[in-house]
Amino acid sequence: KRVVIFASGSGSNAENLIKFFHNSDNASVIQVLTNNPHAKVLDRCKKLNISALSFNRIAFSKSEDVLNILKTSQPDLIVLAGFLWKFPEFILKAYPNKVINIHPALLPKYGGKGMYGMNVHNAVVENKETETGITIHYVNENYDEGAIIFQAKCTVLSSDSAEDVAEKIHLLEMEHFPKVVEKILNQ
Numbered sequence: 001k002r003v004v005i006f007a008s009g010s011g012s013n014a015e016n017l018i019k020f021f022h023n024s025d026n027a028s029v030i031q032v033l034t035n036n037p038h039a040k041v042l043d044r045c046k047k048l049n050i051s052a053l054s055f056n057r058i059a060f061s062k063s064e065d066v067l068n069i070l071k072t073s074q075p076d077l078i079v080l081a082g083f084l085w086k087f088p089e090f091i092l093k094a095y096p097n098k099v100i101n102i103h104p105a106l107l108p109k110y111g112g113k114g115m116y117g118m119n120v121h122n123a124v125v126e127n128k129e130t131e132t133g134i135t136i137h138y139v140n141e142n143y144d145e146g147a148i149i150f151q152a153k154c155t156v157l158s159s160d161s162a163e164d165v166a167e168k169i170h171l172l173e174m175e176h177f178p179k180v181v182e183k184i185l186n187q
């Protein structure tokens with residue numbers, strides 16, 4: 001099974017997935033695509049010897065350039081791991097129920113445009129939430145609104161800073177994301 005990852009930033013989830021499937025007999029990450037030519041995920045891919053490309057807005061949503069890249073790489077699953085752009089409908093239509101995303105909160109709370117990274121964790125702490133977590137969901141034409149596949153929770157202590165919460169979330173992502181992807185691929 002072939003996995004293509006989209007990422008915009010650091011790429012810790014992408015690296016975790018690449019390494020997890022490196023030892024798998026029936027699945028592998030074959031390509032990483034990013035909308036940010038300076039993304040740290042590109043350095044990780046170079047080190048891990050994974051094909052990686054960056055693209056601009058026109059290539060992504062105003063033309064079929066990225067769709068054609070996908071047609072060449074033929075993914076069985078497209079995984080968004082810290083990818084910040086909304087996915088165009090014509091690509092979603094070409095890969096029905098084959099595009100998933102991970103979000104660092106318990107959707108439907110703390111989702112939507114602009115709710116990513118530390119913005120989410122700051123809001124969780126400001127609102128004195130006692131728990132938060134991760135959500136893995138199918139991607140539809142709206143940010144963070146697709147059908148939920150998996151959630152895992154962690155407690156938020158009153159003494160926790162947003163950075164503490166970010167660390168707890170990171171651990172949940174590292175533990176669960178590869179296993180959920182593997183489960184979907186084996187369906």
Ligand SMILES: N[C@@H]1O[C@H](COP(=O)(O)O)[C@@H](O)[C@H]1O
Nearest residue numbers: 010011012013082102103104
């Ligand atoms: N969508 C969110 O963006 C972050 C990406 O981190 P990284 O994988 O680039 O390190 C993760 O927290 C993910 O849930």
